[in-house]
Amino acid sequence: MNNTLVFGGSGQLGQCLKAVSTRDNFEGLIFTEEQGANILDVPSLELLFQQHQPQYIINCAAYTAVDKAETDVDIARNVNAEGPANLALLCKKYNTTFIHISTDFVFAGNTTSLLSEDDIAEPISVYGQTKLEGEQAIAENTDQFFILRTAWLYSEFANNFVKTMLRLGAEKPELKIIADQVGTPTYGVDLAGAILRIIASGSDAYGVYHYSNEGVASWYDFTKAIFDIAGVKTPVLPIRTEEYPTPAARPKFSVMDKAKIKQTFNINIPYWRDSLLSCINILAK
Ligand SMILES: NC(=O)C1=CN([C@@H]2O[C@H](COP(=O)(O)OP(=O)(O)OC[C@H]3O[C@@H](n4cnc5c(N)ncnc54)[C@H](OP(=O)(O)O)[C@@H]3O)[C@@H](O)[C@H]2O)C=CC1
């Protein structure tokens, strides 16, 4: 059995990991937020590593408020860059494999071809910049790491775009949603399954991997699908990015190539709309 410390377990992906590990009888995950773990508190982290001698850690902890990060720069950098650096140093010291989650927002989004792991990352937001700094800090401080870049995460847990749209759809007479930002929605339960598969494989094919669901959508397409599946009749109007000003810029194109993770770990990735159906069915219960 692998001893795996999970950080950020109370967040969306952390809750997906709890649900999927229970569903699949995957043993050995230790959810450190239940003991108040803070990835910025190095002495407490060291005690956790000493106590559990983990083979793996999974870092789901992050500062994810994309717009707020533009003004909360120091906090975002602490959590997204300094925290992963702390964990990487301990992973090196304790011979632990580090599984870290990053984002499509490390890319500028000014291309139109599928983004591979080797493509240049040039973030256009503080959130994206601090997440990239976190990736770099990990690679500088340890060799045994898997960095999984994912995108547009949603699930039945915590706050996310699907829940926001269902709420706004019930409150507003119509919604205006950006149609010229294109990416791929990702069901957190699918991503959690992929993370557990990497651990189960025992693989040492360390490095950066892209994982989202299959297919392509704009935020507008995503919203139309949410309403279609959930039976929400509220009209949805497609708009340009300029018509919905936000503090943080977002990539216009962030569709990722998943060939590397599929081939390395023999993973089947569901089409985004199929997974959305599963999630909305659960939310409807
Ligand atoms: N959500 C999305 O759309 C996407 C997310 N990602 C990445 O996926 C990962 C998981 O995201 P998601 O689950 O949605 O994020 P959430 O915001 O739902 O969860 C983040 C978690 O991190 C915790 N946290 C914050 N600061 C600290 C700290 N100093 N020490 C310990 N825990 C801390 C939060 O706890 P608390 O609430 O108590 O502060 C929260 O439980 C992140 O790395 C994110 O960047 C990538 C692409 C898309």
Ligand SMILES: Cc1cn([C@H]2C[C@H](O)[C@@H](COP(=O)(O)OP(=O)(O)O[C@H]3O[C@@H](C)C(=O)[C@@H](O)[C@H]3O)O2)c(=O)[nH]c1=O
């Ligand atoms: C609420 C709303 C949003 N939008 C647009 C704004 C934005 O471009 C897009 C998504 O909005 P949100 O702010 O909910 O999503 P956002 O927080 O930008 O989502 C991102 O989160 C981080 C953590 C990631 O890592 C990314 O992969 C991505 O999932 O939808 C509209 O066009 N109309 C609306 O009414």
